[in-house]
Amino acid sequence: MTDEHHPEADPGTGEAAGTAAAVPGLPVGVELGPGVDLGGSTRSEVRRHEVRRGPADWGPSVVVKRFLPQQVGSRAAMGYTRELVGLGHLPGTPRLLARHDDSRTLVMEDLGEQLPTxxxxxxxxxxxxxxxxxxxxxxxxxxxxxxxxxxxxxxxxxxxxxxxxxxxxxxxxxxxxxxxxxxxxxxxxxxxxxxxxxxxxxxxxxxxxxxxxxxxxxxxxxxxxxxxxxxxxxxxxxxxxxxxxxxxxxxxxxxxxxxxxxxxxxxxxxxxxxxxxxxxxxxxxxxxxxxxxxxxxxxxxxxxxxxxxxxxxxxxxxxxxxxxxxxxxxxxxxxxxxxxxxxxxxxxxxxxxxxxxxxxxxxxxxxxxxxxxxxxxxxxxxxxxxxxxxxxxxxxxx
Structure with a gap:
């Protein structure tokens, strides 16, 4: 079910065009452009970022998902762990490209902007x-x-x-x-x-x-x-x-x-x-x-x-x-x-x-x-x- 989206401040939000996004957990030498909001929920923020500099197999863009703080002990508080496990072990899911556990941020393969569901x-x-x-x-x-x-x-x-x-x-x-x-x-x-x-x-x-x-x-x-x-x-x-x-x-x-x-x-x-x-x-x-x-x-x-x-x-x-x-x-x-x-x-x-x-x-x-x-x-x-x-x-x- 879809939750209402309540974005919080994010290092990539509100940056001027041309400014690199400060996404935590990126490998040395990788640079992403400012993010485009893809929606999300009360549990997370999801953005698409242009890959300005990075490995060729990352493609032209990636999706960055940052999990928002949740009430301790709630099911939602486990979302980052669950998604990390799913991306790491299940076929048919986006490739996990980078992670930052402290900020609960995942960088993953972008499956494409125009593809239908x-x-x-x-x-x-x-x-x-x-x-x-x-x-x-x-x-x-x-x-x-x-x-x-x-x-x-x-x-x-x-x-x-x-x-x-x-x-x-x-x-x-x-x-x-x-x-x-x-x-x-x-x-x-x-x-x-x-x-x-x-x-x-x-x-x-x-x-x-x-x-x-x-x-x-x-x-x-x-x-x-x-x-x-x-x-x-x-x-x-x-x-x-x-x-x-x-x-x-x-x-x-x-x-x-x-x-x-x-x-x-x-x-x-x-x-x-x-x-x-x-x-x-x-x-x-x-x-x-x-x-x-x-x-x-x-x-x-x-x-x-x-x-x-x-x-x-x-x-x-x-x-x-x-x-x-x-x-x-x-x-x-x-x-x-x-x-x-x-x-x-x-x-x-x-x-x-x-x-x-x-x-x-x-x-x-x-x-x-x-x-x-x-x-x-x-x-x-x-x-x-x-x-x-x-x-x-x-x-x-x-």
Whole structure:
């Protein structure tokens, strides 16, 4: 999800044209021009800098990301460490060129100023291209995860306290999401659903053979469509977790993103298949394991309940997501209602109490929010909506 950007003073801000930027951590002899603001969030500042003098393989420009001070002990405070680990170990991410730990600054490869993202494709007008890019994204994500045991030992050491923080969050967030839902909607099945979802979390925690280093927040606007394939940026969510948490982004798509609409029929099945094929290069037992789809559904349910905690206040206020550069996402209410409906449909066999709780939540939403200013119907992605509208128009004219 996108945070509001609050820039702080930076050595490269406000410098006159022609003045070299004072970026900490640069190798001797490297000189960068003043930075161009690329946005960022309350957690970081991101700028593109011309390379005036430096190694040839750095290219004509680089991206500099400086992490802003955060409350000690907060998840955001671990963002620099997570991104450093992701850039250092995950394929398909920008090359890490320089770092400065004291100022929490990273200098990385610039993937290009004009390249589109998957969000651009989904919000565009070409349904065939959007479909292809979604499958390429899913396959690339599957190929990015790293299950190597020796590597996981190494990165757990590098992540330090972030490993414990992530493990605690996986247990805490879905439980708190159910409690928040109970406070708002008065669910009757809260206790049983809490017990069941915590059992699901523990099932994935104990299946250590499928724990991987993954990038985390692989939303469409963090997936750059380059001529050489999909590249992933913004690795503040990188960490070690069960691979099903990454796959859930394909099955119930884009678990923590603003760019979420109703996908066309068959797309998420194809995306999960592409993810599984990509991940099977290093985890070959996924393909024929009947437990794998169940694990993905469990992870998706965990994401849905966690996002319920994050999104409930916005839904009660009837807010709408906003992406970058004037892009608009769905209404909070429509997104939550759609996700609760997904869990109710897809998880009723293995997670019946969680499915029942989400069914109660959706019924409550329809009753309580149905007369609100925003529709509870989650619209389709623009890339397919124009085609579908044309088909309906033709059918209506016959």
């Amino acid at each position: 998957l969000a651009d494709a989904l919000l565009g007008t070409d349904p065939g291209a959007a479909w292809r890019h979604c499958l390429a994204w899913a396959a690339a994500l599957g190929a990015t995860v790293r299950p190597d045991p020796d590597l996981l030992v190494e990165v757990r050491g590098e992540l330090g306290e972030a490993v414990i923080e992530d493990r605690d969050a996986r247990r805490d967030l879905p439980r708190r999401g159910l409690i928040r839902l109970h406070e708002a909607a008065g669910l009757r099945t809260t206790a049983a659903a809490c017990s069941e979802i915590l059992d699901a979390v523990e099932w994935l925690e104990q299946d250590t053979r499928r724990h991987v280093l993954g990038p985390g927040d692989t939303c469409p606007d963090n997936a750059v469509l380059t001529p050489g394939g999909v590249r992933f940026i913004d690795l503040e969510g990188a960490g070690v977790r069960h691979v099903a948490y990454e796959a859930a982004y394909a099955a119930e798509p884009f678990s923590t993103c603003w760019c979420v609409f109703t996908p066309p029929s068959g797309l998420t099945d194809a995306m999960l298949g592409a993810f599984t094929a990509g991940a099977a290069r290093r985890l070959p037992d996924l393909v024929d394991d009947p437990d794998w789809p169940r694990q993905v559904r469990a992870a998706a349910a965990i994401w849905v309940l966690s996002s319920t905690l994050w999104l409930m206040d916005g839904a009660l206020e009837d807010r709408t997501f906003g992406g970058g550069a004037g892009q608009h996402g769905p209404a909070f209410r429509a997104l939550l209602a759609a996700r609760w409906g997904w869990v109710e449909r897809e998880c009723r066999t293995e997670l019946p109490d969680v499915a029942a709780a989400c069914g109660e939540a959706r019924t409550w939403a329809l009753r309580t929010w149905g007369a609100g200013t925003s529709s509870l119907a989650l619209p389709g992605y623009p890339a397919w909506s124009a085609r579908d509208e044309a088909r309906r128009a033709v059918a209506g004219g016959d």
